[in-house]
Amino acid sequence: MLTASEKSQLEQGGFLVLENAITADTTARLRERALTLAAEEQKVDKSHMYLPNDGAQRVWNLINKGELFEDAIQQPKMLAAMEYLLGADCTLSSFTVNVIYPGAPNSGLHIDYPLSALPRPRPTFPMVANSVWFLDDFTRENGATRCVPGSHHRLEALPEPGIAYADEVQICGPRGSVLIVNGSVWHGSSANRTDTPRVALLGFFCRSILKPQQDHFKLVSDEVISRATPTLKRLLGFNSLPNLNT
Numbered sequence: 001m002l003t004a005s006e007k008s009q010l011e012q013g014g015f016l017v018l019e020n021a022i023t024a025d026t027t028a029r030l031r032e033r034a035l036t037l038a039a040e041e042q043k044v045d046k047s048h049m050y051l052p053n054d055g056a057q058r059v060w061n062l063i064n065k066g067e068l069f070e071d072a073i074q075q076p077k078m079l080a081a082m083e084y085l086l087g088a089d090c091t092l093s094s095f096t097v098n099v100i101y102p103g104a105p106n107s108g109l110h111i112d113y114p115l116s117a118l119p120r121p122r123p124t125f126p127m128v129a130n131s132v133w134f135l136d137d138f139t140r141e142n143g144a145t146r147c148v149p150g151s152h153h154r155l156e157a158l159p160e161p162g163i164a165y166a167d168e169v170q171i172c173g174p175r176g177s178v179l180i181v182n183g184s185v186w187h188g189s190s191a192n193r194t195d196t197p198r199v200a201l202l203g204f205f206c207r208s209i210l211k212p213q214q215d216h217f218k219l220v221s222d223e224v225i226s227r228a229t230p231t232l233k234r235l236l237g238f239n240s241l242p243n244l245n246t
């Protein structure tokens with residue numbers, strides 16, 4: 001389902017923007033739900049704030065927080081990109097909201113969990129990959145994700161804290177786009193210098209042999225599992241469980 005050019009962008013630069021991946025109506029509904037969840041979790045003091053001055057907020061375990069997220073994570077073009085990178089049996093590592101609030105500074109450039117914990121050189125092939133769902137237009141001013149093109153080929157190196165790399169680029173684009181990024185690419189969110197939050201979803205995937213970032217079996221309700229499609233079940237790890245032979 002990916003074109004030769006899309007595959008080549010993933011191989012060479014390590015990222016790809018899928019424009020118009022989400023309809024305007026779905027984008028608006030996802031954004032509203034994302035901000036409602038963020039506000040609710042702040043009210044009950046369960047919120048995961050990070051960056052200086054609580055500049056950013058994560059809402060975890062979206063599969064359990066609304067049917068619209070169960071559908072969203074099965075978006076065919078996004079999944080085709082993940083399957084290209086991580087294998088046809090790849091699984092969901094986590095699905096979260098990431099809000100970058102006005103005044104948030106740049107986050108540090110990083111590679112994704114658990115790559116930084118691996119011995120070096122890291123593998124040449126992708127192990128994990130993220131999809132960043134633009135629920136707002138991503139602009140130079142409001143915190144658009146930045147990436148260092150080709151940095152997934154630097155198998156021995158890690159980005160140094162506080163350094164602005166000359167070759168880093170900001171990935172700007174209209175709401176409704178999805179950025180696919182190999183987890184080995186050096187990347188991070190940017191400062192939000194506007195007066196409105198930048199809202200994104202992060203659909204984070206891994207090879208089926210890896211332990212996911214969230215334990216879906218403990219976190220996702222029986223009700224959600226009972227209505228899950230075969231694709232969603234596979235993404236939650238039902239097809240890649242350890243065996244129970246005695």
Ligand SMILES: O=C(O)CCC(=O)C(=O)O
Nearest residue numbers: 098144145187188189200
């Ligand atoms: O929200 C973003 O722009 C990027 C988030 C990110 O870098 C991450 O979660 O690894």
